[in-house]
Amino acid sequence: MNFLREYFIGDYLRQNPDVLKQASIRLVYNIIIVSLFSLVIFFSIYVIKGFHYQLIKNVVIMFLFASLLFYMKYRQSTALVCHLMILISWMNNNINIYLFDEYNFFIALLTVCDIIFAFHTLGSRWGLIYSGLHFFPVFGHFLLKSHGYQLNAGPLQEMVYSEGVITLVLIFFIIIYLVYHYHKAxxxxxxxxxxxxxxxxxxxxxxxxxxRLKTNFLSNMSHEIRTPINGILGISQVIEMETTDDAIRKYISLQQVSGRRLLNTITSILELSRLEAEQNDLSLKIVEINGLIRNEIGPLETLAKNKHLDFYFSSHPEPLFCLADENMMKQVVNNIVGNAVKYTDKGRVSIATYITDDLEQLVVEVSDTGLGISEEFLPRIFNPFEQESTGRSRTYEGTGLGLSISKKYIELLGGEIRVNSMKSVGSTFRILLPIHKQLL
Structure with a gap:
């Protein structure tokens, strides 16, 4: 038996690492083997008793079941095999109903066995289909019998005792095996x-x-790095105030710019790590957005004017309140508006605040006529450390953390950031935040 199993389904089992799939393959194979063994016994009984119709039916079923084994070996599939097994059993039931002209106990057991097998191997959809397929012939037979019709006009076949015992044992074994297999699965x-x-x-x-380890490491390292940088910047400021040498002042200015850039980079990395670890402590309070923006955009407007850009701020006529962390919102405004100024060389940068049509959210809209963002890069615009221009070809400085931090901040506040952009035309960022309803 092991030789036969290895021959027919050995390769099939090895190519399916899924344990449940292997169990289903063994289930189908074992039922076919047991059925073939029983059919061989039935063949001998039919030859001895001279049941020619049963003998022909038996030979056909034996041939079909043997073909299914070779199909499993070479096609390595059980779906069609299960369908054919159920259909063969269904046709056998109908033939038996015709030969015996009755729906006896054994046919009923075979029907139950087929339906359980269909649900177990083919799923609920096919199980329901085959349940209906088995029901209608039986129902039709009862209708004809109730009206006095006899399907088999010739002599009726009778099941011999040995055939009945073998059939009962076989069906009982298959039903128990199906239930056991289902339970094990x-x-x-x-x-x-x-x-x-x-x-x-x-x-x-x-x-x-x-x-947590990464956050602690970055926190400790940022402290160890920021402390000496602040000391260097403090000393450079003292030197700048005390020296009268223009060359030294120039070098000190460059040193301060580089130091502040390094300090901002370290601060951004630390903030991002805290947000990713969800360890950022929010100090929520009621914030008036128009006033916050107006207070923060002063230095940015100066930068825009130095680049000869038009700079506009159109605020909503009424105060807009939301529940937010004020320091967090200041950083978001600086990041979004600062990017608009940085990546715009001509044209304008405009800021507007308004309320959505459903009166549920306030919107901070920042638009520019700058470089814009390509369609390919737009899905990655909020990824940490991502920048459209990279390597030695970079034109603008930055770590690529500002937008990522801003998006995480806004999401913590229950809002979202949307962006529309076209390369060489400009970009529009919209920050949406829930309005503080108590003050509406």
Whole structure:
């Protein structure tokens, strides 16, 4: 038996690592083998008893079942095999109903066996289809019998005792085997699910631990780096105030620019790590957006004027309130508006605030006529450290963290950032935040 199993389904089993799939393959194979063994016994009984119709039917079924084994070996599929097994059994039931002119106990057991097998191997949809297919011939037979019709006009066949015993044992074995297989598959699925959940929880714990370690590392390192940088910047300011040498003043100015750039980079990395670890402590309070923007855009407007850009701020006529972290909102405004000024060489930068049509959200809209963003890069615009121009070809300085930090900040406040942009035409960023309803 092991030789036959290896010959017919050995390669099929090895190519399917899924344990449940392997169990289904063995199920189909074992039922075919047991059925063929029983058919061989029936063949001998029919020859001895001279049941020619049953003998012909038996030979045809034996040939079909043997063909299914070779189909499984060479096509390595069980779906069509299961369909044909059910249809063969269904046709056998109908032939038996005709030969015996009755729907007996054995045919009923075979019907139940076919339906369980269909649900188990082919799913609920095919199970329902084959349930209906088995029901209608039986229902039709009862209708004809109730009106006095006899399907078989010739002599009726009778099931011999040995055939009945073998059929009963076979059907009983198959039904028990199907129920046992279903139960084992259910237990295996439960074990697999439990193991998957345990593995996911373990991986989550490891990821959270790594995130905490990264955050602690960045926090400690940023402190160790920022402290000496602040000392260097403080000393350079003292030197700048005390020296009268223009060359030294020039060098000190360059040193301060580089120092502040490095300090801002370290601060951005630290903020991003805190946000990713969801350890940022929000100091929420009611913030008036128009006033906050007006207070923050002064230095940015000066930068825009130095680049000969038009700079506009059109605020909503009424105060707009939201529940937010004021320092967080200041950083978001500086990031978004600062980018608009930085990447615009001619034209304008405009800021507008308004309320959405449903009166549920306030909008801060920042638009420019700058470089714009290509359609290919737009989906990655909020990714950390991502910039459209990279490497030695970069024209503008920056770490690529400003938009990523801004997006995470706004999402923590229950809002979102949307962007529309066209290369060489300009960009529009919209910050949407829930309005503080108590003050509407």
């Amino acid at each position: 259910y237990e295996l699925a439960q074990q697999t699910l439990a193991q998957s959940v345990a593995d996911l929880e373990k991986e989550r714990d490891i990821a959270e631990q790594m995130t």
